[in-house]
Amino acid sequence: MNQKTLTTWIMATRPQFFTVIILPILLGTAIAWHLQGVFLPLYFGLSLVAGIFTHAGINVLNDYFDHLNGADDFNQTPLSPFAGGSRMIQKGILTAAETYRYGLLLLSIAVGIGLFLVWARGLPLLWIGLIGVLCGYFYSAPPFSFHSRGLGEMLVGLNFGVLAVLGAFYVQTQTLSLTAVIAALPLACLVAAILYINEFPDYAADFKVGKNTLVVRLGQVSARHIYVLLIGLSFISVVLGVMYKSLPLLSLVSLLALPLGFFAVKTLYAFYEKPTALIPAIKNTIMLHTLVSVLLILAFVI
Secondary structure: OOOHHHHHHHHHHHHHHHHHHHHHHHHHHHHHHHOOOOOOOOHHHHHHHHHHHHHHHHHHHHHHHHHOOOOHHHHHOOOOOOOOOOOOOOOOOHHHHHEEEEEEEHHHHHHHHHHHHHHHHHOOHHHHHHHHHHHHHHHOOOOOOOOOOHHHHHHHHHHHHHHHHHHHHHHHHOOHHHHHHHHHHHHHHHHHHHHHOOOOOHHHHHHHHHHOOOHHOOOHHHHHHHHHHHHHHHHHHHHHHOOOOOHHHHHHHHHHHHHHHHHHHHHHHHHHOOOHHHHHHHHHHHHHHHHHHHHHHHHOOO
């Protein structure tokens, strides 16, 4: 049996993607400061830890269920640390049983922190957290396996966009806000785009095992257009948010990130069937999500 170090357990969670949960929590907190002048460091820290553990647990469990359905085992062109999962099971570093137990442990820690926040801050957090945990678990777990029903992208956008921002805002203010929802829309589109573009390298393996992601359902050629739509909607939502005075005028600075989107789209259209050549587009999509998120956070803080 391979000796497991702390690094092993950390890498099994795919921490390179944690920005997609950290940034919306930061944005929700920044909006609370902007609208109500509130910042509660303890509850912010707990929100952040709960969010990271939830995301980590979901990632680990996704590896487990993708092992069960054969998707990661059939994937001969993994682009780790991007597509193809963590490969911990495939490399014999963790057993399937260890992976499953580890995923449940991470989620349990997140749920424990979440329940404390529900007790301390209010019942709406229960529903936000419950939707997040259930959608995350059944993203790849039967009987629902949302990723095979063409629903994965929408649910990821909902949970890592709208609900994460709204939940972080509520933790600070104990109120809900339409501004938080509108500000979350660019992040929702971009996190969905990260998941979506990662489905192109996995297309052959997913198709073979019947993992009917949206890219598998549409076919790679037609599926490219949805990626353009996601990138376009992320910037359109910023412009409309400013026009209708839901977002600060300074939010328009996020349009400076547009070239990253153009480059990623161009790369995807040219190399959608060549996994290795897609690496720059995948990196650009992650950078685009990060840059737009940071600029929106700064717009609310400043």
